[in-house]
Amino acid sequence: MNRYQRKIIIALLIATFLAAIEVTVVSTAMPSITRDLGGLDLISWVFAIYLLTYAVMTPIFGKLADLFGRKKIFITGATLFLIGSALCGLSQSMEQLILFRAVQGIGAGALMPMTFTIVGDVFSYEKRAKAQAIIGSIWGIAGVFGPLVGGFFVDFLTWHWIFYINIPFGLIAMYLIGKNLEEKIEKRKRSIDFGGAITFIIGTGALLYALLSGGNEIAWNDQLMFYLFGIAFLFLVTFVVIQLKVAEPMIPFHLFKNRHLFIANLCGLLMGSILIGLTAYLPLWVQGVLLLPATFSGLTLIPMSIGWPLGAFLSSKFMVNLGAKPIALTGVSFIAASTFALTFISSTTPNLVLIVIMFFVGFGFGLSMTMFTVIVQSSVGWNNRGAAASSNAFLRTLGQTLGITVLGTVLNQYIGGHTNNGTDVAPELLATGLHSVFIILFILAGLSVLATSLLPKEEPEGADQTSKG
Numbered sequence: 001m002n003r004y005q006r007k008i009i010i011a012l013l014i015a016t017f018l019a020a021i022e023v024t025v026v027s028t029a030m031p032s033i034t035r036d037l038g039g040l041d042l043i044s045w046v047f048a049i050y051l052l053t054y055a056v057m058t059p060i061f062g063k064l065a066d067l068f069g070r071k072k073i074f075i076t077g078a079t080l081f082l083i084g085s086a087l088c089g090l091s092q093s094m095e096q097l098i099l100f101r102a103v104q105g106i107g108a109g110a111l112m113p114m115t116f117t118i119v120g121d122v123f124s125y126e127k128r129a130k131a132q133a134i135i136g137s138i139w140g141i142a143g144v145f146g147p148l149v150g151g152f153f154v155d156f157l158t159w160h161w162i163f164y165i166n167i168p169f170g171l172i173a174m175y176l177i178g179k180n181l182e183e184k185i186e187k188r189k190r191s192i193d194f195g196g197a198i199t200f201i202i203g204t205g206a207l208l209y210a211l212l213s214g215g216n217e218i219a220w221n222d223q224l225m226f227y228l229f230g231i232a233f234l235f236l237v238t239f240v241v242i243q244l245k246v247a248e249p250m251i252p253f254h255l256f257k258n259r260h261l262f263i264a265n266l267c268g269l270l271m272g273s274i275l276i277g278l279t280a281y282l283p284l285w286v287q288g289v290l291l292l293p294a295t296f297s298g299l300t301l302i303p304m305s306i307g308w309p310l311g312a313f314l315s316s317k318f319m320v321n322l323g324a325k326p327i328a329l330t331g332v333s334f335i336a337a338s339t340f341a342l343t344f345i346s347s348t349t350p351n352l353v354l355i356v357i358m359f360f361v362g363f364g365f366g367l368s369m370t371m372f373t374v375i376v377q378s379s380v381g382w383n384n385r386g387a388a389a390s391s392n393a394f395l396r397t398l399g400q401t402l403g404i405t406v407l408g409t410v411l412n413q414y415i416g417g418h419t420n421n422g423t424d425v426a427p428e429l430l431a432t433g434l435h436s437v438f439i440i441l442f443i444l445a446g447l448s449v450l451a452t453s454l455l456p457k458e459e460p461e462g463a464d465q466t467s468k469g
Contacts, residue, residue: 004180008122009131011176012115014169015078016138019108022050022166025149029159036159037094045098048212050105055397056204057109060197062117062390063250065110070118070386071181075174077110082170089163113390118181120377120385128374129316136370137309196242196250203235208398211405220409251391252384261379261388263455264372265395267332270448271369272399274335277407277441278304278361281434282342282354288430289347300354304362311366324371325455331368332452334360336445342438347431368452375455403444407437 026033026046033046065073084104091097119131153161210228214220218228243249256262279301286292286300311334315327338361345353376392377385414433 004182005122005127005131007176007180008118009134011173011180012118012135013138014173014176015074015111016115016135017141018081018166018170018173019111020138021149022104022108025153025162029154029162032154032159033097034094037091037097046094046101049098049102050108051397051401052205052208052212053102053105054109054112055208055394055401056201057106058113058390058394058397059200059251059387060390061110062113062386062388062393063248065114065117065386065390066384067248070114070121071177073110073386074114074118074177074181077107077114078170078174078177079107080104081107081111082167083107085163085166085170089160113386113393116373116377116389116393117386118177120389122181128377129319129370131316132370132373133309133312133316133366136312136366141305141309196239196246199235199239199242200250203232203239206235207232208401211401214405214409250387252387255380255384255388255391258379259454259456260375263451264375264379265392266451267328267368267372267448268392268396269399269402270444270451271332271335271365272396273403273406274339274441274444274448275365276400276403277437277444278339278358280404281407281411281437282358284430285345285434286351286354289427289434290349290351291427292351296351300351300358303355303359304365307359307362307364308366308369311363311368312370313366315367315370319371319374323457324375325452325457328368328371328375328455329449329452331364331366331371332445332448334364334367336442336449338364339438339442339445343435343442345438347427368448407440410436410440 061073061077081104084100084102084107087100088097088104091100115135116132119128119135123131149162153159153165206228210218210225210232214225218225240253243251243253256265282300286296290296311331315331319327338357341357373392376388380388411433414436415429
């Protein structure tokens with residue numbers, strides 16, 4: 001890694017850390033925030049609105065990066081993220097915090113796909129896995145230290161500082177990218193797909209809002225739910241029609257004819273569902289079935305944050321010699337074996353067994369996700385890399401949203417009507433419901449193994465392409 005690449009990777013590490021730590025830090029601080037601002041009934045929207053705006057804006061920023069360059073979009077995203085952070089820290093009510101979290105999410109919708117895209121631009125195919133492994137390790141570090149950082153600010157300062165601390169680090173990342181990232185943008189008239197952007201925002205926003213609200217704020221059989229799905233269907237169909245007609249489509253559908261890209265995106269969708277299912281429902285098993293304190297939930301998930309960067313590092317070590325497909329297949333096989341093991345656990349299973357299982361889950365994700373990211377970066381040329389990376393990020397997020405919706409519906413079939421705000425459900429009943437959840441996760445992992453096995457043996461077509469010019 002030369003000096004230029006080191007400067008770029010430092011900026012990307014800072015940006016990734018800010019986005020990755022945001023969820024865990026906020027989770028730790030929420031009790032303190034609700035004491036100050038009230039609005040305990042709105043707590044889920046502090047997280048949901050960030051996810052919604054992030055997902056909706058990701059493909060839009062990805063396409064804009066292909067048109068106008070990565071540097072401008074990265075700086076725009078970082079600026080929005082920092083403005084949102086500052087406003088979150090100044091919030092005087094829960095409604096204000098939710099609104100400003102939406103601004104943060106919009107900024108993150110540019111930052112995260114730009115990180116993947118810039119890695120594809122700056123590093124050769126052989127080096128991309130190593131760069132992704134370094135960036136992937138940041139997610140593990142954020143998972144471990146996020147709650148500690150959040151607790152420190154809440155205990156020794158105020159919750160406001162969990163947002164303010166983003167500002168100096170974000171400015172450093174903007175400076176490094178603005179000063180050092182080299183781009184040669186072809187000077188030509190740019191055609192922006194406004195129709196596609198508007199229909200995508202409305203259609204996807206309605207769909208995600210329905211999925212995030214269903215069964216909670218809005219009953220599934222409520223008339224509003226039918227309106228939301230109707231709006232989503234109408235605008236997304238219109239979006240597809242527009243994409244097939246315009247000269248510069250926001251999401252070039254011809255890219256999905258690329259088998260490498262199609263399978264990587266399909267696996268991103270499936271694995272997003274698996275990841276959210278494990279992180280959301282395994283703590284519920286620890287606390288509700290094993291009847292252990294909440295601290296043990298965090299300890300059970302930490303091994304995943306350790307296994308992930310280890311898997312990512314090993315994937316970068318062996319990619320050139322073994323190829324992307326065998327490593328990705330090994331990774332999803334680890335995930336399938338681990339989720340299969342979860343289908344056999346019971347109330348007498350020691351928590352240590354869950355810790356070991358989660359380590360191998362993280363290890364599998366580190367191997368496979370790193371390879372799928374490199375495959376996406378390397379399957380297309382410079383002009384489409386932003387759209388490809390952002391579509392993959394969007395599908396992972398969509399997978400998480402669909403996953404939490406479907407799995408939550410399945411669990412409610414067992415415990416619905418037997419809880420009082422989720423506090424008095426019998427451990428045996430909860431265990432039965434969670435077993436069904438784990439079986440679904442194993443099925444999704446099996447589908448991921450099947451899809452990965454269909455990857456072409458040869459390396460992606462754009463493996464030898466780096467930055468433009």
